[in-house]
Amino acid sequence: MRVFLCEKPSQGRDVAAALGCNQQSDGALLGGNDAVTWGFGHVLSQANPEDYDPALKVWAYDTLPIVPSSWQMMVPADKKKQFKVIKNLLLKASEVVIATDADREGEVIGRELLDFVGYQGPVQRLWLSALDEASVRKALANLKPGQETEPLYWAGIGRSRADWLLGMNLTRLCSLLARDAGYRDVFSIGRVQTPTLRLVVERDVAIARFVSKPFFDVMAGFNGQFDAKWQVPDMLGDEAGRCLVRSSAESVVSQCQGQQAVVSVFETKRQKAKHPALFFLSALQKNMSSRYGYSAQQVLDTAQALYEKHKLTTYPRSDCAFLPMSQFDEVNEIVRGLAQVGEFSSWCQGADTALKSACWNDKKVAQSSHHAIIPTGKQPNLASLSEQERNIYTAIVQRYLAQFYPYAQDDATAVELTCGAHRFKTRGVVECVKGWRVILTSEGDADESQEGKGEVQNQKQSLPVLTVGQSIPVSSVRVMEKKTTPPAHFTEGTLLDAMANIARSENIPAQFKAILKETAGLGTEATRAAIIETLKKRGFIDAKGSGKSKKLMSSESGRALIGALPDEISNPVMTAIWEQSLDAIEKRTMTLDDFMQRQEGFVRAIVAKVKSGELQLTLPKHVEVSHPCPLCAQPMYSRKGKTTFWACANKEACGLILDNARGKPAAHQKCSCGKGVQIRKSGKEKSKFYWSCSAWKQGCTKRHFDDKGKMGALIGA
Template structure:
């Protein structure tokens, strides 16, 4: 009953949503069929990169002598657990005349579908269903606007580039460093990842900067002044440059206390009073990274938990648009849908009806900007109401965060007056600042979400004073303070650092190459990278802080900077973007990666490895025959020490007892 047109989806739930709109109601174990159409699904990647030993028996043993491993041609194998689904798709593609790629509209989604089409040698017509949401209205709209397959094929090439670069780095360098460490008696896997390793380096560097930080004491002098009307306000001393640091902080305690005594009972003269009207636009809607950062900060949610939650809002509840986006803007055409989105929000939760009523959907907000759109637009609510009662507490929390950001776009700017007073006390300069809200604007619906200058300053409105007014001193206090070290990373701030790694680059040459958007990983992968580092015990969570473990530090210390440096991976990520845009070929990218891997492996082979003690997993033992380090091994008879010189030396020593079959070194 399969039709000529096959829709290839990423997962079963997605397939059911699309099949319902297409009228494909005949259900089988592997697909849904209707008149002329078949909707089938993957379970993520049905294919996986082949392991090194699939390219030759010599790669079954981890040895420096066999590196680097450079597949040619590259091989993909069917994952054993999904063999039946793959076979069904292969049969469907063999009969299809038209395939509609309906996987997630991103690089990985494109790769999941296209690698199947290539393996099954499909040569028919290809179209692309580009979905931004899974509610019925969005699916119908996308079905009416199918893209030609050629428009998105470059995303597949970028996906292959990412997968091959990850394989080349991971397989070759993990083997190289692990094999070298084992030759020195250290029995621990030393994983090296294209994104994972430089991410770990960020945390190690931050931890060490905190530990090496030496606080510098400084002193603030704050005078409390009064007006003729009896109001009081605070003014801060502006010390001369010869007793301050680069940030204007007073480093001379004696001078600060002497000034405090000097102004007691004096009066300050207002030498300048300036009030400026400030405007703050509403914070833009969320992309995935910003949502993860805010949820971590305000609700202590981990990055992976946020991703899982918002994915459920997208797939299960149909409450929000595509979540794995890196964009915070909306196409100008979507302003016409604003009334429908707001109406769905009010029907979902009647408590926001008043705020919806106050929104001005004709307002020309900065969020509507076609020039800022990437593969996706910002994450917003859909045009169909959702059922809050079916959501978990965390799902409701994340939905409300997304909803509030969207609603804020249709409210006026937040306006406040910023007043700066310059004062003189016996030739000493003082300064007072204050803010006063004029128009609440978008803060009427968000509170203080998206801090602006008024929030950051934390100053209340100043009393009205004029130039020339005298304000008696009511008191003066010297506050002893210290400079503070940088803060430990949290999941939220580490995500931000990964996303904006270009801002951390100090190499001037690389600064010219990297775009401001260059980062480590993608919106969809960063949470998983952090989770992997924690699972492998290279990072640890201490309350809200992320810190590097001893093993994490030792791994970074052992590896060359070229491998741990975030700059290198950021350049690679930028190159993948160039492939996606059609400005670089896959072959060119992989050739560069291959050349880099040759150099990295050669460095290990020629110069060896200094394995720090933090890598060791336990006490080390020397071989009784050749004095080389021994490594713990297991057999059916139990654990034993085996010589790392094997097979040249076959000496073994039973753990917890006598010798186990010690054999003398044999010639080869």
């Protein structure tokens, strides 16, 4: 029997349909000599420290570091039923085809099951970039040998084990130190999340410390036809070329007012604005954050639904903006499908499917596991999509169709003038050929040409025709006082960009920048959104504002943690270099054992330095706000889950939990049952409320009507 091992049920159904496996079985689909089964993402998980040794359930300094001698996996309770199905099929299999997502994590999901069950037979790989029927059939006809993708598994297992070592040990270590300083929260440490938090903290600190300074521009008008800006001489300008002394600017005004200026440079060049790059995941997330204020996780989830549920787009977790030449034959089919949709029909009619933009590049695609995110050949029904799905799908369609339009072209004119000892410059751009801008004029960010991008976006003005040596009267000169501005707070889009391009960070030492340019940055396309969500859920960063203006800012505990940690743990350099090592494992230039030895040595060294006092992790003293529990009088502390709530410190004997209301436990009254308190609850109608006992699990069924916010008549006993 040939067993196809998929990542999720929907993926399994798509593969089964192409194979003709339509016989229903519990957790599988059968047909002929084939069986298709699936997990729900990871079926297995890393064992917890207490699974290795029950004594490790208690967090204590003397049990650190925790380094397993042999790594163990476990089957979570909610996955046991499906695991049994998978195990029974693998034990009968004569051949296995791994049909999980085509990336490192997908490889791990499949192969960790083979290892856990002890499967030793032949393995092939189904490599899918899209789940529409044509793409699945094409991939089935071109199965890869298993050994070709096996290094992805080694790298994925290395990532998982390194994360466990760092996370388990340093989270316990920092949380124990935090408790000594009065903090009750768990101070979570992660190989990627902690350096990401540091980026946010450093940005917030830079903003808080920023001192605005005035600077002065001088703008000259010439015959009312155009303005030009004074070029500050080196001896008068700061490092950014700004004039900081008003008297110097005013001197230029007095010397140039009413004088003649001479044209020293007049050049007009035709510029091609290159096609905007196709989307990969981070670029899509950044674009949607800027345009609609969507979070990174929202974009990932929606892109996954467009790929998996609707079959309208290709695999979303890509880091590549290019397409293989082999897919050029599919262009006409895709465009024909899009042309049937009214919103896209005019764009499709203007598309020349014979054009090949720079997105077609086999060499670039070969450097990645996936190609760019593009539409599939399936005809879309936009009415069946949510607003968020429609917006993201349309953006993907726009980028794709733009490739089949000519270059946009502009005439860019540069003008320089001299007035005495002073130079003035201006630039003007006039659009000559709209080209691909027919489709993307409403896109918002447009991502225009790499050539002269700033001039195209910022100087849409027409300049008169001038000749070098021509004299022009200076009709007006004025000083414009401006102020330096602090860096902007991160948004989800700009934080994703900073994570992916960590080498650009101002705080990265120069000797590491060249190395980091070659790495994948902080995290991967598939994990960055989850990292940001984790930091928010753990209370280290907060999302403030709404829509496009939503900002990410560090919390008090986030700043305290980064302030206490040594550079070895929080510096983005370290984790980016680790990611480079994982890439080396994929390329077979480093072994998994070598990588793990390095990680074990790193963790042991950090723990030893803290225990010996060589390394000081000092958190500022923290006094946590509390309120007395109405049942047992023990303190109640604020906690964060999906929402903020208040929990009694006497968890075992009391365990009362109350909602948060303006920074305090929600309104409550003691119940006559003596076991709980009556808590105000919303009824089925928004304007109706009732009071319900917190001890309902202990059998109290007392209910009361609401009487203007106070407990009213008893309605149940």
